Amino acid sequence: MRKLENEVNANNARNANNTTKGNEREENERMRKLGNLLIKKGKAIKNHR
DSSP, X not given: OHHHHHHHHHHHHHHXXXXXXXXXXXXXXXXXXXXXXXXXXXXXXHHHO
């Protein structure tokens, strides 16, 4: 019983970690897209002058 409990706990910890990594990856992706948009906007403004 103890062994099973430890296995479940290990799995839960792994899943929580993977979820965090997934969220971070999504956030990084969003930030990158936002950054690219801002850069494009900046270039457009600069070229317009």
